[in-house]
Amino acid sequence: MAMNLNLTTTINFDHIADRKLRSDVIALCLKTGKPVLKLSTKDYVDNGLEHYVKEYGSAGLVNIAVFNILQHTITGWPGGKPNADDSTRPERALPYPKRVIVFSPHPDDDVISMGGTIRRLKQQGHDVHVAYETSGNIAVADEEVRLYMHFLRAFNEKFANGSDDIIKHYSDEVLGFIKRKQEGDLDNRDVLTVKGLIRRGEARNACGYNGIKKDHIHFLDLPFYESGKIEKLPMTERDVHIIQELLQQIKPHQIYVAADLADPHGTHRVCTDAVLAAIDEEKQAGAEWLHDCRVWMYRGAWSEWEIENIEMCVPMSPEELREKRNAILRHQSQMESAPFLGNDERLFWQRAEDRNRATAKLYDDLGLACYEAMEAFVEYKF
Numbered sequence: 001m002a003m004n005l006n007l008t009t010t011i012n013f014d015h016i017a018d019r020k021l022r023s024d025v026i027a028l029c030l031k032t033g034k035p036v037l038k039l040s041t042k043d044y045v046d047n048g049l050e051h052y053v054k055e056y057g058s059a060g061l062v063n064i065a066v067f068n069i070l071q072h073t074i075t076g077w078p079g080g081k082p083n084a085d086d087s088t089r090p091e092r093a094l095p096y097p098k099r100v101i102v103f104s105p106h107p108d109d110d111v112i113s114m115g116g117t118i119r120r121l122k123q124q125g126h127d128v129h130v131a132y133e134t135s136g137n138i139a140v141a142d143e144e145v146r147l148y149m150h151f152l153r154a155f156n157e158k159f160a161n162g163s164d165d166i167i168k169h170y171s172d173e174v175l176g177f178i179k180r181k182q183e184g185d186l187d188n189r190d191v192l193t194v195k196g197l198i199r200r201g202e203a204r205n206a207c208g209y210n211g212i213k214k215d216h217i218h219f220l221d222l223p224f225y226e227s228g229k230i231e232k233l234p235m236t237e238r239d240v241h242i243i244q245e246l247l248q249q250i251k252p253h254q255i256y257v258a259a260d261l262a263d264p265h266g267t268h269r270v271c272t273d274a275v276l277a278a279i280d281e282e283k284q285a286g287a288e289w290l291h292d293c294r295v296w297m298y299r300g301a302w303s304e305w306e307i308e309n310i311e312m313c314v315p316m317s318p319e320e321l322r323e324k325r326n327a328i329l330r331h332q333s334q335m336e337s338a339p340f341l342g343n344d345e346r347l348f349w350q351r352a353e354d355r356n357r358a359t360a361k362l363y364d365d366l367g368l369a370c371y372e373a374m375e376a377f378v379e380y381k382f
Contacts, residue, residue, distance in 0.1 A: 018069060023308040024049055025066040026366065035367025036067045070368055073313045078117045078377075079126045079254065090312035090379075091254075095292065097126045098253035101246070105258050105271040106136040107203035107219075108331040112352050113300040114256060115210070115324035116316040117375050122211040129250055131218040132203055133243075133271040134225035138187075140195035142178045144333045148198060149175050186228050196221070198333055206330035218246060224270060235270050235277075243278040251289035255279075259297035259378070268300070279382050295380040301351045305376045307362055312379070315371035316356065324356075325349045 029036055032043050041059040044050050056062045072088045075081075079098045080091035100121055104110035110118060110130050121128050149171045156167045174190055181187075187195070200219055207217050222239045224232050247255075257275045258268045283290055296312065299305055316324065328349040329335070335347055344351065356373035364370040 018065070019308060021052060021062075022066055022069055024052070025062065026308050029366055035365065036070070037063050037367050039063050067367065070307075070363070070366060073310050074315060074363070074369065074374075075312060076120070076315060077124065078312065078314050079121050079124055090377075091294070095253055097124075099250055100126050100128045100254040100256070101250055101252045102128065102130045102256040103243075103258065103271065103275050104130060104132050105268045106134055106139065107132045107199040108136070108206070108328065108334050108348065109258055109260075109268070109300050111206050111210070111324065111327040111331070112348050113258065113260070113298045114314075114375050114377075115327045115352075116320050116356070116373070117256075117298075117314045117377075118212075119210050119320065119323060119327075120314060126254075127216075128212055129216045129218060129252075130203075130207055130212055131220055131243075131246055132200075133220050133222050133274070134267060135192075135196035135219070135221050136199040137192045137196040138228065138230065140198050140333045142181070142191075144198055145174060145178060145191060145194050148194065189228075192226075192228055199331075202331045202333060206327045209327050209330055220246070222271070222274065224274075225267065232267065232270065235274055239274045240277045240281065243274055244281055247278055247282060247289075248287070253293055255293060255295045256377075257295060257297055257380070258300060259380075260300040260302050272297075276380075276382070283382060290382075295382060296377040297380050298375070298377055301348050301355075304355050304359055305378055307359075307366075307376075309378055310376045312377040313359065313363070314375045314377075315360070315369070316373040316375070318372045321353060321356065321373045325353065328352060 025036060025039070028039060028043060028047055028049060031047065032039070034043065039059055039062075041050075041053055044053050044059055044062070052062045053059050056065060073090060075090050077084075077089070078091060079100065080086060080093045080096065081089065082093050082096035084093055086093040102110050102114065102118060104113075110132075118128060118130070152167050153171045156162055156164045156171075160167075162168065170190065174194055177188055177191055203219075204214070204217060208214075220242050222242060224235045224239050227233050255275070257272050259272060260268045279290070279295065331348075346354065353373065356375060359374040359376055360371045363374060
């Protein structure tokens with residue numbers, strides 16, 4: 001059977017109960033500056049929404065219906081709460097513990113987008129894997145390479161009296177290339193390899209901080225990314241098969257994938273399409289593990305889900321938000337010197353915190369519980 005490699009990441013929100021009602025009532029709250037439970041009949045009538053009052057019998061009943069929908073999206077148990085009634089929870093209680101794969105397009109999107117949820121899943125006993133789909137090597141500045149190469153040379157001198165010819169050769173080659181490099185020149189394969197290793201080390205450091213085991217960290221290095229330039233290669237069956245093999249190995253109960261289509265270079269879209277294509281291949285092959293698996297989509301540094309579409313929202317305390325920041329800061333090459341911060345002058349940890357706090361404030365403004373920050377997800381139906 002031919003593989004479908006032309007998937008586009010479009011989300012079908014038709015499965016969300018009363019989505020139109022939810023959207024209209026939230027918009028009314030934002031317009032009037034009122035929480036859900038304080039909307040009056042006059043508010044509905046004045047804004048052309050009196051049909052909801054007629055359908056439900058009163059404004060109060062409309063308010064309660066929407067309030068309950070929003071309330072049921074909030075959970076401190078993203079992997080499901082064992083031995084609990086899960087009829088109104090976003091995730092099922094069983095099986096417990098769950099095998100989880102978090103797919104991260106670059107080696108930091110996991111902690112930027114859902115670092116609080118990853119820590120919560122680990123703390124609640126789930127078997128969490130993180131799969132980094134690309135090397136992220138073009139997003140490392142030359143000065144980072146110089147730092148590591150000078151360290152290697154000093155290490156060689158200190159502990160081997162400069163006798164390691166491999167370190168001498170490659171450090172000279174890499175540093176020499178960077179010294180000769182002109183603006184606009186592409187990195188050679190050796191420099192790209194070093195940059196990829198830098199990002200691997202940072203990812204391992206962040207995963208270690210979050211309690212992820214070393215053998216649960218997967219570097220997929222999808223081939224489409226390895227063009228050495230911003231413009232990537234087309235996605236092929238090879239990319240999809242790499243992901244499919246990991247899925248077959250782990251047989252997850254939960255999959256988290258990026259759906260941040262505002263990513264300016266399109267890598268997130270291609271990575272997500274590759275995951276969905278792999279899932280589609282497994283579905284066509286009749287994989288049994290898919291019957292007990294759910295796919296949750298997160299967004300990252302560029303945008304957040306609209307609140308009317310959110311199906312699971314994981315709250316964070318001030319301490320948990322600080323722990324998320326600490327994991328993001330493990331990716332040192334992506335701080336001030338990162339090449340692709342874009343027009344937004346905020347660093348990635350600042351964007352993440354602002355976004356998570358904004359989500360929490362919106363829930364608070366609508367009359368729900370007031371948290372420090374929240375991470376949001378939408379379920380993908382396959």
